[in-house]
Amino acid sequence: MELGAAEGDIACLIAFGEAKKVYVNDISEQEMRIFEDTKKQFPAYVKNKLESICCDYKDILMRKPELRGACDFVLFRNGFHFLRDADYPSFFDLLRTVLKPGGQIIMTANSINIMIIKEMNRNSEIQQAFVSQDVSQHPTRFSNAVVRIQNHITKTETEIFRETSLCHEDLLPIGFEKSAVCVRKQGGNWGRSKKETGKITDAALRTRIVAKIDEHSGDLAKIHVGEVLYLTNTSRYFAPANLIHLFANHGLETLGTLVFNSKGHTVARLTNNANTKAIASEDARDIVRLGIIARFPS
Numbered sequence: 001m002e003l004g005a006a007e008g009d010i011a012c013l014i015a016f017g018e019a020k021k022v023y024v025n026d027i028s029e030q031e032m033r034i035f036e037d038t039k040k041q042f043p044a045y046v047k048n049k050l051e052s053i054c055c056d057y058k059d060i061l062m063r064k065p066e067l068r069g070a071c072d073f074v075l076f077r078n079g080f081h082f083l084r085d086a087d088y089p090s091f092f093d094l095l096r097t098v099l100k101p102g103g104q105i106i107m108t109a110n111s112i113n114i115m116i117i118k119e120m121n122r123n124s125e126i127q128q129a130f131v132s133q134d135v136s137q138h139p140t141r142f143s144n145a146v147v148r149i150q151n152h153i154t155k156t157e158t159e160i161f162r163e164t165s166l167c168h169e170d171l172l173p174i175g176f177e178k179s180a181v182c183v184r185k186q187g188g189n190w191g192r193s194k195k196e197t198g199k200i201t202d203a204a205l206r207t208r209i210v211a212k213i214d215e216h217s218g219d220l221a222k223i224h225v226g227e228v229l230y231l232t233n234t235s236r237y238f239a240p241a242n243l244i245h246l247f248a249n250h251g252l253e254t255l256g257t258l259v260f261n262s263k264g265h266t267v268a269r270l271t272n273n274a275n276t277k278a279i280a281s282e283d284a285r286d287i288v289r290l291g292i293i294a295r296f297p298s
Contacts, residue, residue: 111290
């Protein structure tokens with residue numbers, strides 16, 4: 001079974017193999033419609049293996065009670081970092097219920113990347129979060145603040161500020177929300193919006209951002225139509241140490257961990273804190289995903 005499968009492309013490939021049955025889950029009706037349309041194009045021996053389950057993962061067993069103890073493996077790509085702490089018990093209970101004895105969970109999640117590596121070098125609290133096993137004491141949630149200058153005439157963009165801090169609240173990860181804190185229209189001068197600047201609720205952060213914008217006043221003077229954008233989001237990033245520990249807390253034995261770059265290539269096999277630090281020290285690496293293979297002990 002694939003959880004959060006989107007259009008189900010990987011599940012479809014699995015169905016072309018020796019799998020007897022492949023369940024494809026996603027909460028989006030639109031994604032599942034695309035999957036069903038794609039399935040129609042396959043030979044009968046493939047499409048007859050594929051079955052969609054359109055619902056939240058928490059409702060899967062209500063929809064398909066026959067899945068209890070029926071799965072050899074569960075695949076969950078790039079979705080675990082969207083779960084909140086409060087979701088973990090129900091998520092791991094689902095795995096425990098659907099997997100056969102010896103069945104495996106194969107999962108990927110956001111991991112250490114260039115942005116976090118740079119912040120680790122500057123911020124010991126963030127570094128501790130990545131080398132600690134205790135996720136409860138060192139959360140994997142982060143708030144990111146970014147400022148970019150946009151030149152609307154040349155269609156170019158320059159990042160002038162980026163700062164990452166630990167987020168101790170149980171917030172759902174969100175995509176970047178943006179505010180135009182400074183704007184220059186055709187024939188006018190640069191103006192700063194008090195309303196948009198006020199959206200930077202952390203006063204100390206707001207002061208640092210305003211100072212950084214002032215540092216670039218010379219660059220802004222050369223741009224005749226443009227904006228200074230403030231972007232913020234909340235995200236989760238895991239390292240092998242805290243992800244393995246989190247899985248262990250819910251009764252899972254980790255069989256292996258892998259780190260992938262943005263092209264999907266494996267760049268390292270990691271199992272301990274020392275390896276995590278070694279990878280983190282190599283700024284040239286393009287690291288975006290951590291993979292984990294685990295099972296419940298027999």
